[in-house]
Amino acid sequence: xxxxxxxxxxxxxxxxxxxxxxxxxxxxxxxxxxxxxxxxxxxxxxxxxxxxxxxxxxxxxxxxxxxxxxxxxxxxxxxxxxxxxxxxxxxxxxxxxxxxxxxxxxxxxxxxxxxxxxxxxxxxxxxxxxxxxxxxxxxxxxxxxxxxxxxxxxxxxxxxxxxxxxxxxxxxxxxxxxxxxxxxxxxxxxxxxxxxxxxxxxxxxxxxxxxxxxxxxxxxxxxxxxxxxxxxxxxxxxxxxxxxxxxxxxxxxxxxxxxxxxxxxxxxxxxxxxxxxxxxxxxxxxxxxxxxxxxxxxxxxxxxxxxxxxxxxxxxxxxxxxxxxxxxxxxxxxxxxxxxxx
Numbered sequence: 001x002x003x004x005x006x007x008x009x010x011x012x013x014x015x016x017x018x019x020x021x022x023x024x025x026x027x028x029x030x031x032x033x034x035x036x037x038x039x040x041x042x043x044x045x046x047x048x049x050x051x052x053x054x055x056x057x058x059x060x061x062x063x064x065x066x067x068x069x070x071x072x073x074x075x076x077x078x079x080x081x082x083x084x085x086x087x088x089x090x091x092x093x094x095x096x097x098x099x100x101x102x103x104x105x106x107x108x109x110x111x112x113x114x115x116x117x118x119x120x121x122x123x124x125x126x127x128x129x130x131x132x133x134x135x136x137x138x139x140x141x142x143x144x145x146x147x148x149x150x151x152x153x154x155x156x157x158x159x160x161x162x163x164x165x166x167x168x169x170x171x172x173x174x175x176x177x178x179x180x181x182x183x184x185x186x187x188x189x190x191x192x193x194x195x196x197x198x199x200x201x202x203x204x205x206x207x208x209x210x211x212x213x214x215x216x217x218x219x220x221x222x223x224x225x226x227x228x229x230x231x232x233x234x235x236x237x238x239x240x241x242x243x244x245x246x247x248x249x250x251x252x253x254x255x256x257x258x259x260x261x262x263x264x265x266x267x268x269x270x271x272x273x274x275x276x277x278x279x280x281x282x283x284x285x286x287x288x289x290x291x292x293x294x295x296x297x298x299x300x301x302x303x304x305x306x307x308x309x310x311x312x313x314x315x316x317x318x319x320x321x322x323x324x325x326x327x328x329x330x331x332x333x334x335x336x337x338x339x340x341x342x
Contacts, residue, residue, distance in 0.1 A: 003101030004319040005059045009049030012320035012327070015062065015100075022103040025074035030111045032086060037099040037316075037336040038065035038124035040165065041251075042277075044323045046092075057096035062319070064092050066099030067114060067123025068339070077108050085114040087123035089131060089289070093278050099124075100319050102339050109282070112289045115297045120341060121311060125165070125303045125333045126292060132277050133169035134288040136226040136248035137177070139273040144177075147291045149298075152179035158214065158222040158240065159183040160233055162194035162202070163331050166250060168309045169301065170226040171197040173292075176300040179224075182217050184210060184236075190331065197308030211239035221245060230272075231255035238264060246271040309333050 001022050006014045025031045043063050045051065067087045070080050080086060091106050092098030114123045137157065138144060144151040157174040161167045162183025174181045175198035183199045185191045191202040203213045214222065214236075221242030227233060230247070232254035237247050238261065249272065260272075280288075295301050303309045310332030314322040318336075325334050 001102040002316060003061050004316065005061055006047055007055075007059050009047060009055065011048070012044070012323045014047065015320045015323065017317050017319075020101070023097070023105045025072050025077075025105050027075045028077060028108055029074040029105050030070055030077060030080060030108050031072040031103055031105045032066070032068045032088060032111065033071040034066045034068040034099050034102060034104055034338040035120040035341050036067050036124035037063045037338050038127060039063055039322050039326045039334040039336065040065060040128040041326060042128060043098075044327045047323060048327075056094075060092065060096045061098040061101045061104070062092060062323070063098040063100045063336070064090055065124055065127030066091060066104070066338070067120040070111070071103060073108075079108055080111055080113065085116065085120075085123075086111045087114045087126050088112075089127040089285075090278070100316065100336060100338070109285075112293060115293070118296050121335055122296065122301065122303050124335055125309070126296070126301070128277060129165040130169040130173070130292045130301065131285065131288040132166050132250050132275070133173050133226065134291055135275050135277070135280060135284060136170060136250055137174055137224060138287070139248050139275065140224050140246040141244050141271055146287055147173055147177045148294065149176060150178045152177035154178075155223040156180045156182065156218040156221075156242075157224045157226065159194075159199070159226045161185075161228045161253075162197065162199055163190035163308075164228065165309065165333055167194070167226065167228065168197045171199050171308070172301050173295060175199075176295055176298065180218070182214055182222065193305075193308040193310070193331070195308070196306060205236070211236055214240045218242070224248060226250070229254040231258040234258045234260055238270070241268060241270055244269045244271070246273055249274045250276075303333055305332070311335055313337055
């Protein structure tokens with residue numbers, strides 16, 4: 001089988017196409033024929049060595065997300081069967097077996113059935129973005145801990161950077177759950193994408209008074225902020241957060257250090273919730289995959305430019321170019337065609 005590997009951290013050029021024997025699934029494992037692999041910022045950061053950690057394996061296949069068809073199952077696997085269409089999450093977490101290869105072996109709890117009418121492109125776009133968005137929307141004081149129609153009724157959600165993949169999923173999930181969704185953007189083009197995703201209101205944070213514009217929509221403040229750039233947005237978040245509101249931080253765009261006025265946040269009972277997909281508990285991951293599956297079946301998580309998330313695709317042998325596109329800030333979703341659907 002064909003696989004992309006890297007043996008050292010560095011530029012996208014460290015990624016190499018090789019031929020490998022397919023591994024057999026062990027107890028509690030599933031082998032999936034990957035049709036589409038999804039690329040996220042976490043994938044290029046791991047490849048580049050941005051975390052500063054040494055490589056855990058002599059050779060690593062990149063990419064956490066993907067979608068395909070179950071090819072084989074190991075002992076003690078009852079949840080999925082050969083031939084099932086599935087999407088994958090955390091494929092390369094703690095393992096050298098990501099989705100940038102034709103056949104990947106993963107634990108069964110990282111394999112989720114994909115609805116028959118959902119595309120493999122959609123399946124490969126779920127994983128990191130959708131699970132992260134789900135967690136961000138379910139950590140507020142008083143809940144909800146699960147998402148479904150009506151779960152966020154009466155709440156206002158502010159999505160920072162609504163044109164990104166996590167922001168896109170957060171808009172879609174929040175709207176499905178009944179929230180009023182506001183998102184900050186930096187251009188008319190990004191506003192159009194956020195609106196296509198389902199945002200009720202967009203605010204250009206580069207023009208005018210963003211806090212006043214958000215308060216006009218939400219006079220009592222926003223209940224949940226899905227935050228990608230906490231260091232940059234700390235003052236704005238304080239200016240618009242509601243009493244007992246939550247700022248759910250999933251990335252550090254714009255800097256690793258932020259300053260908060262402690263007394264002012266005391267007065268509003270503000271909760272800052274930091275979250276990282278890799279260290280979420282099993283219950284949170286299970287809740288996310290179940291709710292995301294329901295949302296997919298309801299048809300509320302589409303991808304593509306008409307749905308607010310443009311897609312650009314590369315063949316497997318150009319995985320380095322796919323990583324470079326994400327690293328260079330492509331607005332949308334970068335996908336890799338790994339094998340034929342049939």
